[in-house]
Each structure stands twice: as C-alpha cells, then as structure tokens.
Amino acid sequence: MEYTYYPGCSLEASAKGYDESFRFVFQALGLKLLELEDWNCCGATYYMATKETISLVISARNLALAEPYGHDLVCPCSSCYTILYKTNHILKNNRIMKAKVDQALKKDDLKYNLGIKVRHPLEVLVNDVGLETIVSKAKVSLAGMKIAQYYGCQIVRPDRGLDDKENPQMMDSLFAALGAENVYFPMKVRCCGGMLMTTYPDVALKLNKKILENAHQNGANLVLTTCPLCQINLEAYQDKINKKFKTELHLPILFFTQALGLALGGDPKELGIQRSLIPFRTKENLLEVTK
Template identity: 35%
Template sequence: MEIGYYPGCSLESTSREYDISLRAMCSMMDITLVEVSDWICCGTSPTHAASQELSHMLPYKNIQKAETHGIKELLIPCPSCLYSISHTEEACAKDALVRQRLADVTGYTHEGGLKIYHLLDFLRDRITLGGLQTMVKKPLAGVKIASYYGCLTRFFPAAADDLEQPSLMEQIIEALGGQTVEWTHKVECCGAGLSITRPDITQRLLGEILESAARASADCIAVVCPLCQSNLDIRQKGLTNSSGAPYAMPVIYLTQLVGIALGAPSTALGMEKLMVDAGPLLRTKGLL
C-alpha cells in the first residue's frame, strides 16, 4: 500500500518520535509513505488570528504540492495540521469565492477529491481492526491505557466517532491486546496553547488530566497529538497528585504502542525520547 504523508512541523522537530514510530509502524505493515515534496508549514496555530486568507493559503499550497505529485490519499497525523488542511479543503468545496481567490493567487485550481486521513481512521478504514489484530506479535496484555484524544481530534468526524465520547482509539488499543480504562478527561484540552502566556492555567489543566488518569488506575496515557504529548510529558515535572506524590505517568504515542505490539524494538520507535520513561512499565509487562 502507498499513501501520501504530510508530517508537519512538530513531527520534524520537537516530536520526532511520532514521525519515527509512524514510519516504523508503516514499514512493518508494508505501507510506503510518500512524503509531500517540499511541504511547508500549514500555519495552523497563529495564522488564522493574523489573516484568514493566509490561514487558507498555506494549507492550499500543501494540497497543491500533494496533488501535483499525484497523491490521492494523504495521511496527516497531527490534529492541528489535519484541521488546518481539511478545513481549507472544505472551504474550497463550499465557498466559490474562497476557491477562486486561492486559485488566482497560486495559479492552481483544486478540484476536490483529495482523501485525507488521520492516524485513527487510517488504521480503522485502511488497515481495519481485524487486520491489525492479525499483525500483533506482542499483545499489550495487562497494560491499562487511558486514551487521550485532546480537544482537536474529536472535531474530525472520521477520526472520532462521537464528539464527547469517542471510542476509536480504545477499539484500536483493544485490537492490540491492551486494556483501556474509563476516565473523565479524554477530550479535555491540555492547555498547550496557553503554555507560554498562561502557564498557570496549563498546569491546572494538566494536573486535572493526570489526576483523572491516575484515578482510573491507568498505567500510561496514549496520545495522537504532538502538542498534547509534549505538554503532558514535559510538564509533569513539579506536578503532584492529590496525595502529594509526583506524577510519573508515561505519555506514549499510539504509533509507539502499535509498533511495540507488532514486535518493533523500542529503539526503532523513539521510546528513548520520552521524558517520562516508559521502559519500567513495558519491562514489567514483558514488552521489552
């Protein structure tokens, strides 16, 4: 299988382990990732506040680059990038003025038809849960996992089957042999966007998320967003639970969990890049 791939800025910098583990996972599934040639930042975080036109222009250029190279299906693992690019494609489909303006500026007319996937619906629709089960070599047996969608993934209908109570990540984890937990904060915002301007709010939100996962007896938190992972992983230091003990909750990319279940060595999945070491947990469960 061959599919287009837009990594985005985070996966090329602060969240390299997401890119590393995604590539390793796809390699084990015999999937060829065709990275969009000369892709640019989609502008997801700041541009919509500065210019609505620019917030469409940057994603549109990436759509142009993908389609010019014959890409019909595009995997976008970052929810922020996914939202930006899919929102622009939707705007082109619904608003003739937006579509014409983007075509006039870029000299390229997008006719629609680019199929965009997030990691979750890609695994469900292209790999299938049954297909994933047949690939498992090391079931995640005994690992209690809190599935964390964050605040953006749930707004992409194909990736989140329900706005308030999505379950697709749980279905994938259970196909890997893992045990999912019921908890209260799986779609709550982690405050990554406020980490510089209002770190006090970010710390409070993180504390609530970690406390919820701990109350549910989770061994780790599974994530599909680079901003959520960095925020929850890095900023645990200094936070304590209701008993006053420091948190040590591994925050693991779903791609890393898939890779482990498929038998990949941890070194091929970027596990050493996690700030909260998942090694002790995985060794205890016989997965390393």
C-alpha cells in the same frame, strides 16, 4: 494501499518519535507512504487566528502539491490535520475564498482542484486496514499496559463524523484488541490547553493536572495521545504540575503509534520511545509474547 504523508513541523522536532513510529507501523502493515516533497508549515491555529486568507493559502499550497500524487493525504499531527481538513472544507464550500486562494497560488504556477482527501492515521488504520488485519499481524501482546486513551480535541472536533464526539472509541477498540486494558477515563477528549501553555501557563497547567490526575486515579500506567502538542504539554510539564499542585504524578505519555509499533514487534529504539522524558519501561509492561 498508498498514502501521501504530510509530517508537519512538530514531527521533525519535538515529536520525532511520532514520525519514527508512524513510519514503522505503516511499513509493518504493508502500507506505502510517500512523503510530500517540499511541504510547508500548515500555519496552525496561530495563523488561522490572525490572517484567514493567508492561512488558507499556505495550507492550500500543501493540498495543491499533494494532488498529483493521487492519494489521500495523511497528517499525524492533530493540529495539521484540523487545519488542512478545515482548509479543504472551506475551499470546497466557499467560491469566493477559493478564487482568492487560486489567485495567490498562481504566483507559483500551482492550482488546487479540490481533489484531496485529508485523513488522520488513526482513522486510516481503523477504517482502511481494520482491526482484524492489525491483530493478525501483531507479534507481541500488550497485556499489562493499563492505558488512558487520550484523544485530545482535534481528532473528533469539530465534527467530521469519524467517531463519537464525546466518547470516541477508535483507540480503545484498537488497543483492547491488542491485549491492553483501557482504564475508565472520562477526560479523554478534554482540552490540554494547547498553546495556552506558553501564553497563559497557569490556566494550561490546571487543565493538564486534571487530565493527568484523572488517568492516574483510574489506575493508568500509560497515556497514549494522537497529538504532538498534547504529548509535550502532558509530558514535559509534569514536574511543574507536581510542584505547583503538590501532586505526585509520574505518567509516561506515548504516541499511539509507539504502543502500536511495540505490538507489531518493533524495537523501542526504532519507535523513538527512548526520546520520552518520562521513561516507559517496556519489559515491565510487556508480559507475554503471543507469536
């Protein structure tokens, strides 16, 4: 199976470990990845919130570039995934918008013929590869990991029919199959505040405190995420949360591909796990080698 890879800006910087582990996991499972050449920023929610047409145009440039590759476009960043998916959806349903976007793309001799499917790697792994295949290729059991599976907002919302909107199960079933324990975690789809951490930090700190506390109280020793922004909000601001709310939170936050990479026999270093600000001690958590 082959896929076109749209990294997005975060995966080149603050979420470098996501990029590294994502590539490792796909390679270990025998999936071919081709990075989209000369991709541009998707515009994120910032652009969508200010200039709609321009936002659609810059996202559509990526879709137009990806079309000749002839494969599904995989976007690990939840925000890129949502924006590119939404752009595709609007262009397919709104002829006027499509005409406007076509007009702008023409300036660079680009044309988008609505032939792309935008997908998230979590869903690709669960649906295209399947749990059985993943488990059969696993080299290390994840027993000892007590995981709070944090999906965040943009994977299951707005509704794309991929998973349950209120209580998604994709990550839970994947990691249960790999030997980890999923803790009870009702905050799994609660919003981390996203860019509110910069604009209204008081509001965002409170949201993150609730999520982390919920994971901690239910016995998690690790939180997994699918989104660069959730990861940095939950990880980098724990100090501030502890200071502000007098809590003693100290939870490592990893990308789901990093934990999956460990199960597939990856070295923590090649999975970018050493880039964490809150150390995750692999030896302590990985108890037995199954194969």
